[in-house]
Amino acid sequence: MIDIELIRKAPEVVRESLKKRNMEERILDEVIAVDNEWRRTLTDINLMRKDRNELARAIASLAGEEREKAILHTREISNGIARKEEELKALEERRSYLLARVPNVLLPSVPYGRSDDDNVEVKRWGTARAMDFEPKDHVDIGLALDLFDLERAAKVSGARFFYLKNDAVLLEFALVRYAFDILQREGFVPIIPPVLTRESALFGTGFLPFGEENIYRIKDEDLCLVGTAEVPLGAMHSNEILSYKELPKRYAGFSTCFRTEAGAHGKDTKGIFRVHQFDKIEMFKYCLPEESESEHEKLLQTAERFYQGLEIPYRVVSVCSNELGASAAKKYDIEAFMPGQGMYREVVSCSNCLDYQARRLMIRYRSKDGEIRYVHTLNSTAIAVERTIVAILENYQQKDGSALVPEALQPFMGKEMIK
RNA sequence: GCGGGGAUGGCCCAGGUGGUAAGGCGACAGCCUGCUAAGCUGUUGGCGCUACGCGCCGCGUGGGUUCAAAUCCCACUCCCCGCGCCA
Numbered sequence: 394m395i396d397i398e399l400i401r402k403a404p405e406v407v408r409e410s411l412k413k414r415n416m417e418e419r420i421l422d423e424v425i426a427v428d429n430e431w432r433r434t435l436t437d438i439n440l441m442r443k444d445r446n447e448l449a450r451a452i453a454s455l456a457g458e459e460r461e462k463a464i465l466h467t468r469e470i471s472n473g474i475a476r477k478e479e480e481l482k483a484l485e486e487r488r489s490y491l492l493a494r495v496p497n498v499l500l501p502s503v504p505y506g507r508s509d510d511d512n513v514e515v516k517r518w519g520t521a522r523a524m525d526f527e528p529k530d531h532v533d534i535g536l537a538l539d540l541f542d543l544e545r546a547a548k549v550s551g552a553r554f555f556y557l558k559n560d561a562v563l564l565e566f567a568l569v570r571y572a573f574d575i576l577q578r579e580g581f582v583p584i585i586p587p588v589l590t591r592e593s594a595l596f597g598t599g600f601l602p603f604g605e606e607n608i609y610r611i612k613d614e615d616l617c618l619v620g621t622a623e624v625p626l627g628a629m630h631s632n633e634i635l636s637y638k639e640l641p642k643r644y645a646g647f648s649t650c651f652r653t654e655a656g657a658h659g660k661d662t663k664g665i666f667r668v669h670q671f672d673k674i675e676m677f678k679y680c681l682p683e684e685s686e687s688e689h690e691k692l693l694q695t696a697e698r699f700y701q702g703l704e705i706p707y708r709v710v711s712v713c714s715n716e717l718g719a720s721a722a723k724k725y726d727i728e729a730f731m732p733g734q735g736m737y738r739e740v741v742s743c744s745n746c747l748d749y750q751a752r753r754l755m756i757r758y759r760s761k762d763g764e765i766r767y768v769h770t771l772n773s774t775a776i777a778v779e780r781t782i783v784a785i786l787e788n789y790q791q792k793d794g795s796a797l798v799p800e801a802l803q804p805f806m807g808k809e810m811i812k
Numbered sequence: 813g814c815g816g817g818g819a820u821g822g823c824c825c826a827g828g829u830g831g832u833a834a835g836g837c838g839a840c841a842g843c844c845u846g847c848u849a850a851g852c853u854g855u856u857g858g859c860g861c862u863a864c865g866c867g868c869c870g871c872g873u874g875g876g877u878u879c880a881a882a883u884c885c886c887a888c889u890c891c892c893c894g895c896g897c898c899a
Contacts, residue, residue, distance in 0.1 A: 435860055439868040446832080446868085449880045453831050460879090467879040634822060759822065763840040763856075 394752040395495055397488075400424055410498040413505055413714040424491045431484040438477045445470045494602060496719035497749040500686075503723050506713025512726070513713070518697065519706030521730055526792045530733030531783040532664040534790050535561065538811055540782075541665060553654060553668045555779075560811040564785070564798070565672065565778050567805035569647060572674045572699060572776045579695050581645035581676060586625035588648050589616045594628035597754035599720030599746070606655040622646035623772045626677035631754040635768065637761055641680035641688055645775060648673065665779045666738070674775040679756065682748065685769035689745040692773045693725050696741045699776055702801045705784050706730040708737050720746045729780075733787040740780045743773035 400407055404425060411418050448467045455463055504513045535541050540561035546554040557565060573583050592615055595601040595608065600620065609618040619625060626646045635642070650673050661667035676695065680688045693709065700707045712724040721744040728737035748767040751757070757765050789797040795812035803809055 432860065435868080439860065442868055443866095445879080450831070452879055464879045471879075757822095759839075763822095765822075765857095 394492060394749060395498060396748075396752070397424075397428065397492065399498070400495075401428065407495065407498060411496075413499055413503070414496060414717070415507060415715050416496070420491055420495060424488060424495065427484055427488045427491065431481065431488055434477060434481045434484060438474060438481060441470055441474045441477065445474065493596070493753075496603070496717075497599075497722045497747060499714055499717065500723040500745070500747075502711070503717065504711055504713045507715045508713075509716060511713040512710040512716065514708050515711050515725070516709040517706075518701065518708070519704065519730075521706050521732060522788060524732065524790075524792075528732040528735075528787065528790060530664070530731075531666070531786045534733070534786045534794070534796060535664070537794050538796065540786075540811070543664070550669075552662070554670060555665045555668060557665075557779075560806075560808075561782060563806055563808075564782055564802070564811070567798075567802045568776050568778055568781055569672075569674065570805040571702070571802055573645065573647075575695075575698060575702065576645040576674070576676070576775060579643070581643040584622075584626065584644050584646040586622050586629070586646045586648055588619050588622075588625070588651070590619055590624050590628065591615050592617060594624050594631070595619070597631055598624050598627040598750050599718065599753065600624060603719040607653050609651050609653060618651035619648065620652045621650050621673060621772075622648040622675040623677060626675065627750050627770055627772070628754055630679065630756050633756060634765060635679065635756070635758040637681065637758055640758060640768065641678050641684065644677045646675050646677065648675070664783065666783050668779065671780075672778040674778075676773045676775050678771040679751075679758075679768045680771065681758070681760075682766065682769050685745055685747060685771060688769075689723065689725075689743070689771055692771050693727075693743045696727055696743050696773045696775060699781075700727065700729060700740070700784075703781070703785065703799045704801075705788050705799075707740070712742075718744065720744070720749050722747045722749065727774075729784040729788075731784060731787045732790075738780070738784075740777055740784060741774040744771065746770045746772070 395407065400421065404421060407421055408418055411421060445467055448463055448470070452460060452463050452467070504511065506512065529537075532543075536543075539559055541558055542556040543554075546556050576583065589611065592601060595604075595617055600608065604620070607620060611617065625648070626644050629644070630642075650671055652669060654667060654669060657667060665671070676692060678688055678692060697707070697709070707727050707729045710726050710728060712721075712726055717724050724742060724744040726739050727741035727743070729740045730736075731738050747769050750770045751767040756768050756770070758768050759765050785799060785802075786796050789799060791797065793812075795810055798806050798809050798811060
């Protein structure tokens with residue numbers, strides 16, 4: 394949620410941001426119009442309420458005909474107020490509805506662009522391993538090594554599901570253990586959160602109403618399957634007031650993630666790269682407003698560390714205006730090099746949401762000078778397990794069809810090779 | 813699922829026979845003292861406006877009764893404690 398005060402005082406800032414996102418500006422004009430009407434109506438009501446209160450107070454000390462008269466008059470005023478209050482309520486609802494649909498204001502450093510192609514590469518790390526053979530993609534490698542069963546998953550659950558098997562299972566647990574090793578050193582509190590949350594948690598983190606079609610819902614209950622641990626980690630401190638002393642707060646949550654992948658028809662239909670259910674470790678930070686931009690850079694560095702440790706080449710892109718989620722004011726993606734596909738593919742998404750989620754979730758802190766303000770929130774993938782398995786298989790494949798285990802994982806895996 | 817208890821400002825907690833939120837703690841500011849502590853004073857929910865002021869709203873949520881509701885009535889939500897069931 395952006396601050397209504399910002400819309401009142403500097404609507405041009407919001408307008409520019411909407412333009413940059415290639416979104417309709419009409420919503421902004423409507424918010425302004427409705428807000429003006431709301432304020433006028435509220436002022437009217439306040440005056441009427443004042444009259445009523447004065448009369449009601451006087452009645453206590455009146456008697457007889459005077460009292461009767463006053464009661465009658467007050468009743469009239471009350472009826473008038475009730476009518477106006479209905480108008481006010483409707484305006485308020487309309488304003489909230491609209492305001493909840495205005496995306497976050499972009500930071501100035503976000504590059505303008507219309508598609509992924511306009512993302513700006515800001516860094517490249519590592520070099521692809523030399524291969525004196527034609528690299529295979531993860532599907533071929535994995536099927537040959539019996540690491541997953543996609544056909545039976547399709548039979549049981551449908552397209553975009555998988556059974557992970559054999560060493561792939563060990564690899565997953567090794568990755569998880571590896572990640573939490575690093576995360577604890579970096580001061581993140583390990584968490585396993587609920588993967589079913591109320592709608593309010595999804596709304597608060599900005600996945601509703603913007604990502605409605607991507608969410609699985611539980612029938613007849615106010616519960617949804619989360620698409621990322623960002624939801625329960627962000628909502629964890631909703632309606633709380635933290636102390637500036639405990640900021641920044643860092644959490645790392647392991648969770649299964651569920652996504653309908655609506656609108657992704659035809660994209661990455663094979664394998665385990667884009668699926669309805671996968672496991673992921675997500676980092677989440679709550680911090681002081683003045684520190685969120687530097688914390689964002691730090692968070693990116695932490696995310697990079699996982700791939701550096703695995704010795705997987707990657708690049709970092711600054712995601713362009715059109716591709717940013719509603720909550721994010723700025724976002725970096727890490728894309729790992731996938732030799733089998735001959736391209737860089739997204740494995741990490743690292744966002745700064747400023748106070749956008751904090752406003753929706755009512756997460757505040759008491760500052761050193763005693764003021765209560767909204768915190769800033771940031772989130773980033775640490776390890777998206779299945780995608781990282783894809784990257785490992787493609788980068789560590791060998792001529793004979795086997796795949797090496799990255800050195801950093803060997804202690805957790807108990808073996809050096811998958812064959 | 814059944815029974816009982818509870819929800820009030822940053823936190824704790826009063827009010828409960830309807831008349832318009834008391835007190836404590838903490839925090840912040842000021843005063844006082846050579847410094848610290850103590851002490852004293854003030855501030856410390858949200859919103860609107862023709863803004864050193866005026867007013868409105870606010871006691872879990874939504875309705876109702878009333879001139880007037882934290883207080884009475886109805887429904888709901890969440891939390892806690894027992895019991896039952898259960899991985």
